Amino acid sequence: MRQRIGVRIAILVNTLLSIVIAAGAAYLINQQGRSLEEQFLAKGKMESLIGAKSIGRILEEAVDNGVFSVSDALDTKYVEIPGFEPPKYHTKYDSYLDKAILSLEDEFLKDKSIIFAVAVDVNGYLPTHNTPFQHSPTGDKQKDLSGNRTKRKFNDPVGMAAAKNQTEGFQQIYKRDTGETLWDISSPIYVKGKHWGGFRIGMSPKVIEEVKREHAISLIAILLVVILISTLSIFLLINRALTPLREFTRIASDLADGNVDDKIESDAEDEIGQLADVLERLRMSIKAAMERLMRKQT
Numbered sequence: 001m002r003q004r005i006g007v008r009i010a011i012l013v014n015t016l017l018s019i020v021i022a023a024g025a026a027y028l029i030n031q032q033g034r035s036l037e038e039q040f041l042a043k044g045k046m047e048s049l050i051g052a053k054s055i056g057r058i059l060e061e062a063v064d065n066g067v068f069s070v071s072d073a074l075d076t077k078y079v080e081i082p083g084f085e086p087p088k089y090h091t092k093y094d095s096y097l098d099k100a101i102l103s104l105e106d107e108f109l110k111d112k113s114i115i116f117a118v119a120v121d122v123n124g125y126l127p128t129h130n131t132p133f134q135h136s137p138t139g140d141k142q143k144d145l146s147g148n149r150t151k152r153k154f155n156d157p158v159g160m161a162a163a164k165n166q167t168e169g170f171q172q173i174y175k176r177d178t179g180e181t182l183w184d185i186s187s188p189i190y191v192k193g194k195h196w197g198g199f200r201i202g203m204s205p206k207v208i209e210e211v212k213r214e215h216a217i218s219l220i221a222i223l224l225v226v227i228l229i230s231t232l233s234i235f236l237l238i239n240r241a242l243t244p245l246r247e248f249t250r251i252a253s254d255l256a257d258g259n260v261d262d263k264i265e266s267d268a269e270d271e272i273g274q275l276a277d278v279l280e281r282l283r284m285s286i287k288a289a290m291e292r293l294m295r296k297q298t
Helices: 002-064 094-100 102-108 141-147 157-164 205-256 271-297
Strands: 079-081 088-090 114-121 170-175 181-191 194-203
Touching: 002 094, 002 102, 002 114, 002 170, 002 181, 002 194, 002 205, 088 094, 094 102, 102 114, 114 157, 157 170, 157 181, 157 194, 181 205, 194 205, 205 271
Parallel strands: none
Antiparallel strands: 079 088, 114 194, 170 181, 181 194
16 A cells, blocks of 8 residues: 555656656757747858958958949849740849859858858849759759859749848748748848848758757756756655555554554654654553553453
């Protein structure tokens, strides 16, 4: 009976403890996920701003060095390149940017969460895409759609909003024509005080979700260890706490069998000690009663 009571108490306590820990874990995982997402987006906003400032500076230096004029830098007379669908275009500055900004744009891709980092003009024209999206045309429309995306106009609603945006760290959900869904974060690019376009950062929610999942798994693993240790500790503590009751059960059984000579003592000052005192008074009462009975019989 003692063991059954101890097990029941331990199970009840551990169940309540597990529920509390599980609720706390769910809250922590949710808060941690939000925090990670906010950190990723803040990083994306900062990188879009850095990219915008860098591209603007490169264009202004080209103007200052006589590579092309301000009006050439703002050229929107797009010359279509034959043989491409979707269409591709040249401008008066795109060949220069192919050499001047490609390595800069690719630097952003060292961050695994960033899928693309590109400059687009006010009409969504992208003169120089990242290296992974500048593969030679294969003739396969689907492969070229994802592998050869440079010098296109990305004039979809999200692309145009990013191109015309003049707010730093402008955030959108971008569904690419390749089927991916990304966070699109853009900051405006200015050339000699004129709005040239924007620098777009495409961040993958999948990468961020994977990081969140890894953190959640780590937290759950830690909490499971905590629950296991707590469970074992509670079982041991309850078993230890109930050990005196086993002894008192034996003593009560001895009293019932007429063994009233062994004094019942306990050093405990809690309820166990009180129970020992009660059992000792009971022993003395039974012993006195038995002695009176024996005297009468004699």
